[in-house]
Amino acid sequence: MFIELTDHLRCPEPHEEQYLVLLPDDVEHRIVRRGELGCPVCGRIYHLRDGVVEFAAAAAPRGSAAPLDAAGLAALVGLGGPGGYMVLVGSAADAATELAAAVPGVALVLVNPPHGLALPPDAPAFSVLRASTLPLKSRSMRAVVLGRGFGDAPAWVSDAARVVLPGLRVVGEGGEPSDNGLELLATAGGWWVAARTSSA
Numbered sequence: 001m002f003i004e005l006t007d008h009l010r011c012p013e014p015h016e017e018q019y020l021v022l023l024p025d026d027v028e029h030r031i032v033r034r035g036e037l038g039c040p041v042c043g044r045i046y047h048l049r050d051g052v053v054e055f056a057a058a059a060a061p062r063g064s065a066a067p068l069d070a071a072g073l074a075a076l077v078g079l080g081g082p083g084g085y086m087v088l089v090g091s092a093a094d095a096a097t098e099l100a101a102a103v104p105g106v107a108l109v110l111v112n113p114p115h116g117l118a119l120p121p122d123a124p125a126f127s128v129l130r131a132s133t134l135p136l137k138s139r140s141m142r143a144v145v146l147g148r149g150f151g152d153a154p155a156w157v158s159d160a161a162r163v164v165l166p167g168l169r170v171v172g173e174g175g176e177p178s179d180n181g182l183e184l185l186a187t188a189g190g191w192w193v194a195a196r197t198s199s200a
């Protein structure tokens with residue numbers, strides 16, 4: 001996990017949004033390989049092992065053929081410059097390495113990526129989380145891409161709308177979302193693109 005992502009993490013328990021305290025055991029080149037994240041509200045401890053933060057033993061997504069290439073996804077998320085974070089959930093993480101090249105300077109947060117996904121070693125741009133919700137602070141991410149099985153799951157869609165910055169985009173695979181916090185911009189090829197409304 002990229003150490004600076006710590007500032008954007010939250011405890012996934014349904015209590016007030018609060019930061020997590022990182023107790024790192026092994027950090028190299030700004031990547032935390034081993035350690036713990038503690039919640040000051042409920043006292044839960046989340047483990048970081050082999051660079052992966054384990055918020056929950058979430059199942060890997062079903063089916064992981066990359067349905068859109070990185071250039072296509074980069075166009076859908078519409079990021080105009082470097083900085084900040086983009087979240088790739090489930091099978092969307094298949095395109096992570098190519099996407100990192102397509103959106104330089106944007107750090108990637110991979111949530112429940114397919115098991116066995118090959119990532120470049122020692123790349124601080126990648127953080128891997130396993131979780132049953134998005135353990136990220138509200139209005140903290142520049143884009144969220146929801147892969148197969150997540151893009152049509154209402155709980156994940158509304159969580160994506162929560163964490164993305166107002167006016168920025170959530171992209172999903174599956175049927176059109178009905179979340180009030182999102183304004184649908186386009187649908188094509190089984191994917192949808194929406195922007196977070198500023199009032200949400």
Ligand SMILES: [Zn+2]
Pocket residue numbers: 011012013015039040041042043044
């Ligand atoms: Zn907590």
